Structures are given as structure tokens and as C-alpha cells.
Amino acid sequence: MLRTNYQSDVRFGPAIWGGVALAAVCMAATTSHAEVPQQNRYKIGTCDWSIQMKVSVDSFKFAKANGLDGIQYSFDADGEGLDLRVRKNRDIIRKTVAETGVEIASLGIALLNRVPLATTTESDQLVAECLDTMVKLKEEAAELEDRKLAAMVSPKIVLLAFFGKADINGDPQRIRVVIEKLKRFAPIAEKHGFVLALETQLNEADHRHIINSVGSPAVKVYYDTANSARMGYDIYREIESLGAENICQIHIKQDKALLGGGEIDFERLKILFEKIQYRGWLIIEGSSPAGMSRTEATEKNAVYAQKLFNS
Template sequence: MMTDYLSQYADAGLYTMQGRLVSPQQGRFQSFPREGWQLEIERAAEIGLRGIEWIYDVFGEGVNPLETEAGRDELRALLAQHGVSVVSICADYFMDRPLLRCTAQEHAELLQRLQWLLSICQELGVTRVVLPFVDASQIRDAAETEQVVASLRQVLPQAERHGIELHLETDLDPSAFRALLERLEHPLIKVNYDAGNSASLGYRPEEEFAAYGARIGSFHIKDRRLAATTVPLGQGDADFASLREQLLKFDYRGDFVLQVARGEAADEPRWLAEMAELASNWLRGTALNERKPS
């Protein structure tokens, strides 16, 4: 039964978005931790997390171990040493430099970079890349929808070659997102569901899951208030009770990644452990909105 899967998942440990176990870098809420990425792997193991969703972004260029063979060797060794896994990459690079609203030459270079990113995934055991189409990279109209469809179709052969799923994160309403997915009927194209972003936009879980629940492949655990920012789990407008019902209904079998609000600087491991406990208890059936972190 799906309930058993959720409980077993909670028992095995959650993933965390990279950067949540070290202090913010240059005041950034989310970015590759140029200073401390090695330490973050050790801390993830210490607080019982299963793994890390790695960030590939512009801020980390030049120091991200993904970029070089030596860096990937170092990363693999540290992951093995601490028993932590990286099965997903959050490609925020394409939020910093969107595949939209750019010149033809820029677009070609961006697609080439995405194809390179897909080509190195197997070395690290990565099975999915999350592509954000939110904020600076949001899809604004029908013409941009066409461009996204064309871009993804162009990189799908590379994804097939390496067996890498492409998980789309958008701020489209449920019907518009469903229409986009219908243009991309391919087993490697899935949805990255972000609980906080949906709450901020006022989307209802039952409507979202009815539109594309079977295509959801990964889940970001986050809480936000309506039309506002990220808050600690249980203190926002994410309807976690409904979300759990929908996960059960659609027999969700993917991963859960903590992309939670930050606590006090230099207190990251304790804070994330507390958020992980709240999230794990939610997976086991506790009404998360009734639990408030200290």
C-alpha cells in the first residue's frame, strides 16, 4: 500500500536541497555553496539525511565539482565515505540564464550546456535533472510555451541516451501545465511538484493532481503563505493534509526533497534536522499544519 511506502520513505531519510546545511553564501537564499560543499555532505550524514539534490547554477561556476572529471571523482569519494547520495540536480543555471527571451546563439549555447549536464549524470548516479521555469525563467505566453516544447524535444535524445529524467518546475496553473505536458508525452518528462510555490500561487492540490498527478516524479517539501515568501513547515498555506491524500490517491513513488525556509545562520544542521522530523512525521500521517517548530 502507498501508506507503507510513505512511512518507509520517512524511515529511510529525506533528501535536502543543497546549501541548506551551511550558512547562506553572500546573502543568497539558495545557491551552490562555493564555501563548504564538502562539509555539507558530512553534515547530511550526521543528521540522518538520505542525500542531497545538487545545485548547478551560475553562482557556482568555476568551483562546482560537476564541472571537471577531478571534481566529480572527489564528489563521488565523499558521497561514498559518508553514505550520502546525489540522485538529482537542480539546474538553477537555466533560471539564471533562461532558455527563453535570449538570442538564437545564446539559446544554442544553453542547449549545448544542458546536453553536457545530462551527459555527466550517469557518472554520479544522478537519475533526474530539475529544470525550473519560474521567476526569471517563467513561461509567459503561448510563443514561449512553443519554445520550451521545441527545446525539450531537442535535448530528449541526449536524455534517452543517458536515461535521465527531466523534471519541469513551473508556475503555470494546473490546466496550462497539463496542456504543456500533453505536448511532451514522453516517459522521461515529469513534473517537479513544489508544495510551497503552489501554496503561494493559491493552487489547490486536488486540482493540480487531477490535471497531472500521474506525471509528478519528484516533490519539494516547502511551505509558503499565499502570495508571500517561504516560512517554516506548518506555518504557511500549503495544504499538507490534502497533499498527502493526493500522494496516496495517485500512488506517488518518487523522492521528497526538503527545500525549507532557512533558520538562523550557523544553526543550519539543528534547524534542518527539526524540519526533517516534521516532514517525516507528515509522511507517517501527522497533520503537519498542526505542528509548529520551536
């Protein structure tokens, strides 16, 4: 369970950690050409929750077996699975990354769908603990001699989810609350080179309103192709308009179908990503037809994504 009286180093004010070098926020939001393996134009991963392997080493092994580059790893309730709050678990995940070559693409707090940022104080604690954990991962990575491995085990992006009970679409009061909370967390994230990534059901205008209101480069959009298409938004126009400067990571997803088997034109998206010079991760989520397991669907989607985006 989440603790309400937490003793995290993350506060609603200036960060108090010492000894962590400032990082350029722009490097947190996108992946440079130099960081991408020469044989790949895009790094492609999947979410541990999408393949039903949350907070475990199994997701990394699955990714390796299917030619994926990374895992979006869940930051869940205290004590769930290989909880990254615990040093021993962080050591296990670092060892797994070293063994598999599959990196931590980002973290994701899907639990915010049940503990909404707009309406609960438990959510404040959850985000604070996640930022605290990201700092620990960064500090521990700095001690590694293998600098390539260090980069692979120090995620800079955390997805904040706004679905179900946490939906803020069409609710100006909830949006105002979220903005005020992000204003408290953004300076901490910015100081450490982290990005607070908003995955919502909002349109581009509402996303821009939040980004501009917070006024920090540490707040960006986690764009999900299927979520936005389902809302009736013109995803091609939105992605081009938001640009790589406002989109930090992308879920490539198609509702009720494999990638390439539904209404979303991923070949068009590939051209669009090139046009806006997006160099971040492409993370496969969902995209499973009725009657097909998520793992089987992700295996097929991995083949499709690698062929389309990296050939």
C-alpha cells in the same frame, strides 16, 4: 562564465554517445519500493542552494548530520565550486557519497532563472552541458563494483527552473519556445533514462500542454507545494490529477514558516502521495520563518518530514 561556442556531445538532434545502455524512463521518474531503504517509505533530501552550501561536499555532510537521505545538487556556471563538468570534482563527490551514505537525489539548474531557457542561447548550452555531465556520471558509475553506490551517484532527474526573468506563466510565446527546445533535448534525455523536470509557476493545464506538446516521457513536472499554493492553485487537486506518472520529484515547502507551521496541510499531502502511489523523493526547500537561518530551519524541517512521512 558560460561559453557560447561549446563542444558538448549533446546536440540538438540524435545523441552520439556510444556504450551507454538504454534505461527505462519510468524508473527515472519514480523510486520503486525495492530502491527505498526498508526503514523508510520515502527518501527525503534537501537542496544544496536552500542550505546555502551550493556545489560543495558540505551539503552532503549537513544531510548526514540531520538524517537526510540525499542532496539536490546544483549544476551551476562553468567553474563554480565543485563543478560536475570536471572529472576530479565528480570523483570527490562520489567519494563523499560513499563516506556519508547521502546520495545525489537529482541535479538542479537554478541558473536558468538568470539565463532563461525561453529567451537565451546560453541556456541551451547549459542544459546540453548538464545532460552531457549526467551521461558521464552514469558511465563512471557503471564502472563501480558497488552497485548500490553506483545508483547513488548517477542522478536521473534534472530540474529546469522558470522563475524571475525566466518565468513563462501567462506568456504563450515563451511557452512555445520552451516546447521547441524541450523537443530537441527530450530524445537525448529519453535515450539515457533521464528526466527533464519543469519547476514553474504554471498551473496543471499549462504543464499538461507542454508535456503533451513535447510528447516524451522524459518531460515531467517538478512539483513545488509552496510555489503552486502561492499562485492560488489547488495543490491537492493538482497533485492528484497530475499523478505520479507526471510528477517526478517534489519540493515540500511552506512560505515563511517551518513545514507544518503554515497553511499547507502536509498530513493531507502524505495521504495523497499514498493515494497516487508516489514513490519519488521529497526534497525540503526553503520553509524558513523570518529571523531563522536556512540551515536551522532545514534541521527542524528534516525532523518534521522524517517523522511525518516515515513513521
